[in-house]
Amino acid sequence: MEKVRLTAKEKSELWGEGIITVILLLMLNLALVVILKEVTAQNPKLQNAIWGIKNVVVFGQDTHLWSWRYPLTGLMLVVDAVVVYWRLIRRYHQMQMRHVIAELHYIASGHLDHRINFAVGTDLQKVINSINALVESAVNSMAEERRIEQSKDELITNVSHDIRTPLTSIIGYLGLIEDGQYKGDEELVKYTHTAYMKAKQMKVLVEDLFEYTKARQTTTPLNAVSFNMVAMLEQLAASYELEAERADMSFVVTGKPDPLIMEADTEKLGRVFNNLIVNALKYGKGGKHIYLDAEKIGSEAVIKVSNDGPQIPNDSLSSLFDRFYRVEESRSQETGGTGLGLAIAQSFVTLHGGYIYADSTPELTSFVIHLPLQLGTTLQKPKE
Template structure:
């Protein structure tokens, strides 16, 4: 807010100064008229005035009276601005003590009003910064807790079975191979978790540079769906692909987008086995390519949908640590889509769960 001169406090001070002088001169003139009448009168006031005139002089009396009147009028005119300054000062004191929710009312359009507005903005930004810092700290602590738990579980199993092998606590070679296979599977899960965690950390803190190029998103989805046929067959499922007749070209990193849709399709297979089908719909809406990955398993509750893109969040927590993924796939997908300037969301409709990805079409 840039203050105009005639709305500024400088102009107000000049105006108050001039008004104070004007009213002082006018009041002194009135007082002189009254004093002259009283001076000639045979009264107590007249006697006092004659005495003062002889002792200190009439000019001195006029000057002192004028100064006192000027101070009175100037204080009277500036009282509102002084109170506003005191109000701002009190608010700053509360802010310095940590009360960042205080708001100073904007009472004027001068520099004081501008100062109050700037202080309000400063307090709001500072409060938001502190909240962001607290959220980041909480997220970091939650991440450390989740990582510790998810790393400890397979690692504990690996150590346990290796101790059995080291202590020769197995009956025959078949049992030994069984233990080795368990260790191998747990090691693969541990590696998968570490890889996903590294990828998510890299994406979250700007360590990835996109290698964008023109992509026919319909063709990319078609190729991905075909690659998932063996996995779908094992799950006794099929995919249904619905694409527009025209080509839809986006400018994106193909490897990153493959990672997004692989995660979404894998998630649909994992939690939609009962539905038998996975539908992949892509349509064009204005300047966006919208892709829906739909599965028909048990619908996800609204409370779980709110957290489905959070790190390490898994639907059906009790069994998904064993049967599900690392809990990072959807968080990775969200980060990648947002790096491309797009958006991703999940919602339910009837007996279906829909993951919707919006990406901008190349203009």
């Protein structure tokens, strides 16, 4: 920040203010001296008490108006200096205020990237800091609003695209059936089955979209219960055991300590782990194990869902939790993914006051979840 730079006109105003003030004070001092002289002329004792040994005001050719030897003269000079200083400082502060108001008008005219960089050293500095903070807050709010609007547009575009594709197939195959353009019952069943599968794909998308919207709402209530996280992971592994065998994979569940007691909404956490396990089964092909590990570290529980399947490219890790993001578009379409599963998982974890991130090496791909042991505690994600 820099001091307010006065214009030549403002400097002239200050000089004029000082000169006029000095002249007025000299006239006032002279009037006071004359009045005091007249009042004390008839009382020598009072005169000596005020003026000292001899009169200060003596009219004559070799005399002076007042002498530095006398206390009253010194007092009058001090008062005069204080008055001059006060009036100049007051006028200077008024000029500073004019500059601040001019800067404020400049910002209000649409230059929201501008800030008031004045160091005034008075209470006006608090006003300047408040104005800058207010403008910064307004700019951030506008940017956030634009981001939300863009996010809504992207959501509508992605949903429209993902719904249109299966809907086109459904209408196409049902149109063939409606027009009788099929050869026998076998082809009819094929068309009907294809339309049915596409309808199920649409249903999954709509359900995931509804779940994502609900998870993003900060007012969504959490039905917190106390439970054993290790036992929950063991139950999840058992429920997906058949799918794991079909994918030639097996679960490995570990916990430290066991039991690991914590508070959370088990229904919503179940959705988080379901999404992560389903992803491990779909995209961990070639791997042999899915690891579910829970550990208590301080006041938080750290849960890892890992698999030894193919590595996720590093440039994709930061985008995994973006809605509708797919590492491999064709593979996701083949497996029927909507691209919302990880976004839903992240929203539910955040709703609990925790955070989630992904890490992938040639040996292991892990989704790491940090959750507070007690609800109501928000964890701070460490800086990368």
